[in-house]
Amino acid sequence: MTSPLLVWRCDGCGDVRFPRPALCGRCAARAFTAVEANDGVLEQATETVGADGAPLRLGTVRTAAGPVVIARLLAGDPGDAVRLHVRDRAIEAAS
Amino acid sequence: MMTAHELSAFGGCGAAIVGAHEAAYTRHPREGDDTTAYLAEAVAGALADAGLAPADVDGLGVASFSLAPDHAIDLAWRLGLTVRWLMDDHSGGASAVNMLQHAVRAVEAGDARTIVLCAGDNLDRAAFRTLVERYNRATAEHLAPLGYTGPNALFAMLTQRYLDAHGLTRADLAAIPVAQRRWATGNPGAVYREPLCVEDVLGAPAVAPPLTRYDCVPVVAGADAVVVTADPGRGRRVRVRAIGALHNPDHQAGDGWSTGFAQVGERLWPAAGVRPEDVDAAFVYDDYPVMALAQVDELGLVPGHDRVRWLHETLLEGRWPLNTSGGQLSAGQAGAAGGMHGLVEAVRQLRGDAEGRQVACELALVTGYGMVLYRHGACHNAAVLERLG
Numbered sequence: 001m002t003s004p005l006l007v008w009r010c011d012g013c014g015d016v017r018f019p020r021p022a023l024c025g026r027c028a029a030r031a032f033t034a035v036e037a038n039d040g041v042l043e044q045a046t047e048t049v050g051a052d053g054a055p056l057r058l059g060t061v062r063t064a065a066g067p068v069v070i071a072r073l074l075a076g077d078p079g080d081a082v083r084l085h086v087r088d089r090a091i092e093a094a095s
Numbered sequence: 096m097m098t099a100h101e102l103s104a105f106g107g108c109g110a111a112i113v114g115a116h117e118a119a120y121t122r123h124p125r126e127g128d129d130t131t132a133y134l135a136e137a138v139a140g141a142l143a144d145a146g147l148a149p150a151d152v153d154g155l156g157v158a159s160f161s162l163a164p165d166h167a168i169d170l171a172w173r174l175g176l177t178v179r180w181l182m183d184d185h186s187g188g189a190s191a192v193n194m195l196q197h198a199v200r201a202v203e204a205g206d207a208r209t210i211v212l213c214a215g216d217n218l219d220r221a222a223f224r225t226l227v228e229r230y231n232r233a234t235a236e237h238l239a240p241l242g243y244t245g246p247n248a249l250f251a252m253l254t255q256r257y258l259d260a261h262g263l264t265r266a267d268l269a270a271i272p273v274a275q276r277r278w279a280t281g282n283p284g285a286v287y288r289e290p291l292c293v294e295d296v297l298g299a300p301a302v303a304p305p306l307t308r309y310d311c312v313p314v315v316a317g318a319d320a321v322v323v324t325a326d327p328g329r330g331r332r333v334r335v336r337a338i339g340a341l342h343n344p345d346h347q348a349g350d351g352w353s354t355g356f357a358q359v360g361e362r363l364w365p366a367a368g369v370r371p372e373d374v375d376a377a378f379v380y381d382d383y384p385v386m387a388l389a390q391v392d393e394l395g396l397v398p399g400h401d402r403v404r405w406l407h408e409t410l411l412e413g414r415w416p417l418n419t420s421g422g423q424l425s426a427g428q429a430g431a432a433g434g435m436h437g438l439v440e441a442v443r444q445l446r447g448d449a450e451g452r453q454v455a456c457e458l459a460l461v462t463g464y465g466m467v468l469y470r471h472g473a474c475h476n477a478a479v480l481e482r483l484g
Contacts, residue, residue, distance in 0.1 A: 019233050044252035048303040050242030058248045072241045089240035
């Protein structure tokens with residue numbers, strides 16, 4: 001079961017951030033609206049060992065909505081357009 | 096009535112660092128040596144180095160990831176100290192310079208006369224794992240679910256961004272661990288002391304490409320401490336000419352290698368009354384080679400931002416004194432002590448106590464960097480230190 005990645009748009013000035021802020025540093029608003037971030041561009045990727053001891057590919061993804069996130073990379077190489085979703089609280093990206 | 100030496104009606108006085116000590120770093124802590132024991136060893140050593148006793152101390156600052164559930168006040172009690180000034184700092188690698196800033200101002204204001212600052216950790220494998228996975232809320236909520244085991248992967252990607260942006264190769268950047276390891280051969284306290292060449296760094300087991308084993312700090316148990324006191328006016332001591340800081344400059348939205356250090360430098364050098372080229376040695380926070388390079392560059396030590404030339408000619412061939420202890424990359428990172436390791440080495444160099452690796456050192460730069468909030472560090476600070484006496 002996956003769900004969309006949500007990023008947060010300030011209700012006061014429209015600034016979009018991830019994770020969700022508590023106070024907008026630009027306009028002092030404290031209300032934010034969730035915005036789906038379903039697409040992005042994979043900027044860097046690396047391979048490491050995950051907490052379970054298995055290989056883990058991680059990527060830096062610049063979402064079309066604006067914020068840059070760290071995702072588990074299912075497929076893709078730097079420069080690729082990727083789709084984003086969340087599975088069990090983990091952001092995943094795939095080209 | 097204020098005397099000529101007093102800076103405030105409360106007996107404030109110019110501050111000086113008069114003692115420094117590092118409790119030996121080890122990858123194999125002895126059973127029963129907890130974090131408090133390492134901090135106590137560092138504090139005792141720094142006081143002895145300063146020629147002072149616990150009864151002389153009236154201020155304590157501590158930075159540690161593993162002192163919990165104890166805090167600075169508990170440590171004061173365990174160390175037998177009664178204090179007028181007390182500080183817990185949780186700024187990771189920036190804690191030491193942050194505490195130094197507050198300690199110097201406290202002495203100048205007359206809030207305390209003799210402050211001990213200490214930092215250290217003994218983190219076993221399980222405690223280290225918990226620390227990195229629950230480092231802050233963002234890590235617990237958005238990185239740990241990925242299977243994240245620590246910031247190596249983040250700085251691997253940051254390193255790739257930096258190499259791409261500045262036309263550097265991995266071999267160019269390898270100059271940092273190679274040059275620092277050369278210094279470590281003269282530091283009995285470093286856990287890695289065997290010389291390295293560029294091929295050794297590039298060919299070492301990958302941690303997270305492009306980073307290999309020698310691009311990552313060895314985790315050790317240990318602690319560091321310094322003593323900041325009202326300037327005694329004699330003896331070998333160190334004065335802080337200027338300190339600057341900047342935290343969360345980019346809200347985690349930037350590239351991570353355009354750091355807060357550029358802005359810190361804009362105020363630091365004028366406040367210190369010296370230029371970057373005047374420093375004899377630099378002790379920058381080297382959690383990763385890329386960050387060490389980013390700091391020296393943004394703080395003005397790389398003429399014309401010609402990084403390749405600086406790495407090969409100045410650092411490698413010229414043996415310019417960068418992190419003469421070997422840095423954390425060779426000496427080890429004892430948790431929160433990482434930020435104080437460079438400060439202790441700077442004080443030793445300035446006071447002529449760096450046997451085996453001593454350089455002529457009258458002016459030094461020390462930096463702190465840390466607290467990876469999500470993608471890269473958020474805390475940046477730097478101090479310009481000078482030798483007195």
